[in-house]
Amino acid sequence: MPPPPEDDGSSSARTPLIPPTPPPPGRAVARLHPLPLLVAAAFAASYHLLVAPAPSYYRSLFLSLGSNDTAAAHLHALTLRPHLAGTEANARAAEHVVSALSSLSFPTRVVPYSVLLAYPVHRSLSLSAPGHATTPFALVQDTYPGDPYAAVSAEAVPTFLAYAASGSVAAEAVYANYGRPEDFAYLAARGVDVTGKVVLARYGKVYRGDIVINARKAGAAAAVIYTDAKDYAAGEAFPDGPWMPPTGVQVGSTFKGVGDPTTPMWTSSEGCERVSIPEAMATDDMPGIPALPVSGRDGEAILQLIGGDVAPKDWQGGDGSPVYRLGPGPAVLNLTYIGNETMATIQNVISVIEGKEEPERYIILGNHRDAWTFGAVDPNSGTAALLELAQRFSELQKKGWRPRRTIILCNWDAEEYGLVGSTEWVEENRAMLTSRTVAYLNVDSAVYGAGFYASATPQLDELLKEASKQVQNPDNETQSLYDLWMASDSSSMIKIGRLGGGGSDYSAFVQHVGIPSIDISMGSEYAVYHSLYDDFVWMEKFGDPLFRRHVAVASMWGLVALRLSDEEILPFNYSTYAVELEKGAIDINKRLLGVPVSSSPLQKSIAEFKRAALQMDSEMKALQTRKVWNPWRNNPLKVRDLNERLMMTERAFTDREGLSGRPWYKHLIYAPSLHDDYGAQVYPGVDDAIQMAERTNTSESWRSVQHEIYRIARVINQASLVLSGGLT
Ligand SMILES: *[C@@H]1O[C@H](CO)[C@@H](O)[C@H](O)[C@H]1NC(C)=O
Ligand SMILES: *[C@@H]1O[C@H](CO)[C@@H](O)[C@H](O)[C@H]1NC(C)=O
Ligand SMILES: *[C@@H]1O[C@H](CO)[C@@H](O)[C@H](O)[C@H]1NC(C)=O
């Protein structure tokens, strides 16, 4: 094992793109227009304006303080042992976070919840076929010679799929490609009966919970999900290369809901109302059948014994794989899974840097801590970035910085089981968060590899772009992160994802409450995801050998936070939002050609929103211009009103009833796709209704598409009113 990096600060790589210049004395005055003495005297009354450096000074200072050694030291400490949610090891990891933040003098507390988690008690899987001896699978991920984590890897949870139903199934195997609805539809069309069978599907295109649920809906009695070498082992396997070893297994949750399954729609506070565990396990969001994940090697062994028709070309494996056939049989899989669904205590860590002028306005930064195994990429590269960033904030404080608004640092637990820690906290604090939160800034895994990736609600697009121009590309000193980001797309358009997917802790903030949010990372995928090999060695060898990518993510994250916390007028731009709404409407329109549905209510609402956004832009400019040329401070109530409208406009996209059949999802513009929890959708309600109407093609089903269009038009109208601050 490599020794933990020393953190004496002396060897830190400090790599400012823009070296900070200390403010010249009296800078605030020097910037002003010539003034009557009277005015100068009035100014002197606000002592801090004269002596406090401008926010931009602290931002430059922040950028100059990045330390790769600090990030590496935290990552190393956090990933010494596997630390699954609800375990003693994860409570120890929480202590590391608490002590790191407390030692920076930020008031820090643990917010615990008792929630339903799942652990494997017994697993077995064997393969047989006529003429073949029954082969039991070991279901173990191998360590390698010299693995510094070999001993502690025994503490890792045995490979399993959380919340799978307990039971035993012995039945013929059917191969179902990626387990999507279209894959099952293809099997049905080819006359392959899935009823009562064990489905073998491969990871890669949709959320694993959807794979198992799709299999159950197709009639399967159990499911096995494997890692296909084609998708996860395209090169040398770990530890020689970054790819998944043949015995590597992707572990994970199969719960499709969010939060604690025993408290649907409300929080898991002490003594609260709960549904019983059997009831919670019986909902449609649960897999409902036994299921296990297996390695690439085991998956291939099963495929070798599946007969029947040859599967289509895009269902096949890579070079060197056997020919994949559809089945059913003659391979028989005998699978037993016994899980323990049990109440466990989780710990969110919450740390507060109180704002000076508007302490009741929140900028919230969040990352989760719990991991399936060691979690070096997922999620502790993000935790390391959070702690490194906190260290820089503390240094700013020593230099006199106080944020204008309150910054809250959150380290969530049990994200892996279904965004549990963040969801329970957001549900518990919903009313306060609704009235006070300016933005939520999420980082799950900070570093997977090279390249910069960002998603956002669209009013934050411009801020992200501006911030990325000030952060150095960690892999090329002559470039900014912006240049790197631009280079990722040949169309010379910045690619910004949206936050409709259910993939991480922004979900409750955006989709339940309607808080402007971002999610950023370097790299976006890695082959050893959720396997035993997601450890410090992998990160040091392949993910981020100099830990400069960690620093770049922390710089970007902190810079966005500083701008949101310190600028008098919130750096939001709703014209960008209008453009996104329009793009979504164009897509919807294409799908409505020749059907009896009109999108004109939507078009009209977007046109109105565009007007409101333009008007807001000019109001913002007026206030900003006034600030530069006028010695008097802007009327704080006027500024407050403008900021309030900027902050609350996103809330207006939510609807009390939520999406049809999915009432927790209140946001009508962004929510997960119905058939892939990872898939992001614009106008998810309309999308669901169109998919249904396309299947059934009844006039009633098209009427419900029309209804959904009216619903989104209504929330967009609400958003326009909030943005323009007027009543009808
Ligand atoms: C399945 O395996 C279990 C042991 O793991 C065994 O007891 C059972 O008999 C097997 N079932 C069939 C049908 O082979
Ligand atoms: C399930 O977990 C609970 C709590 O950790 C434990 O007390 C119980 O013994 C476990 N049950 C089984 C069958 O392992
Ligand atoms: C770094 O960026 C510069 C400017 O974009 C480019 O010319 C150069 O090739 C890059 N260097 C590397 C090593 O990629």
Ligand SMILES: *[C@@H]1O[C@H](CO)[C@@H](O)[C@H](O)[C@H]1NC(C)=O
């Ligand atoms: C930090 O960066 C410096 C040079 O930029 C490098 O020498 C050092 O090894 C890095 N630290 C770690 C932990 O990678």
